[in-house]
Ligand code: HEC
């Protein structure tokens with residue numbers, strides 16, 4: 368009987384541990400929501416579904432990717448930030464590591480509302496590049512890392528489906544200029560160095576149509 372009692376106690380302990388972990392995760396999302404409403408909503412909207420095309424949609428993004436971006440915007444030890452952006456730099460300057468985790472968890476749980484598609488013929492040209500790459504210039508298919516429907520492969524390859532075309536284009540240009548250099552092993556910088564301006568515009572348009 369003593370053995371059974373101990374087992375029951377152990378199971379109860381494990382169970383209460385699970386319940387505790389779950390409720391504290393919910394508290395963290397709640398904390399993320401508060402910061403999002405106070406500081407970030409002006410540009411990204413309260414639920415991360417920005418309606419202004421130069422501000423990215425954050426809703427539904429993998430939390431590991433979002434947390435990495437928030438860290439990468441920080442300029443540490445007098446060095447230029449790996450993702451050097453003068454709008455986001457002051458936004459992340461005062462965020463603690465747990466604020467970053469909480470914000471990332473909050474946005475990952477929001478339902479994305481994709482932007483609307485604009486130019487259909489441009490999107491069609493972008494589709495070929497996205498799904499098949501451009502062999503002649505050694506541009507790999509975007510689908511190989513970001514998946515055919517743009518959902519990405521978390522946490523390293525972000526989802527990009529339904530993102531505003533203007534924002535996506537700005538990131539391809541930032542990788543080309545080198546103001547964004549937070550892609551491990553130069554992956555994106557290598558790819559964009561082989562792309563024409565027209566290809567960047569077309570593929571950005573196509574990505575905005577992905578669901
Ligand atoms: C004044 C407008 C503004 C505010 C306020 C703002 N952002 Fe941003 N955010 C931007 C812009 C512009 C970019 C694109 C930066 C770039 O080009 O690298 C961005 C990019 C991001 C990204 C990168 C998304 C991706 O797909 O890689 C994240 C994450 C983000 N913001 C989170 C936040 C959070 C969290 C807050 C609040 C603490 C916040 N932002 C406040 C304008 C804003």
Ligand code: HEC
Nearest residue numbers: 507508509511512523524525535538549550551554555570
């Ligand atoms: C070999 C894998 C790989 C391929 C192929 C690839 N990407 Fe990426 N891409 C990445 C990685 C990794 C990141 C994230 C870098 C980081 O951590 O910030 C990224 C980030 C991006 C972002 C930034 C997303 C955001 O929310 O800011 C865009 C846009 C993008 N890729 C577009 C493309 C396009 C368009 C193509 C095809 C021409 C492509 N990628 C092909 C690996 C890849």
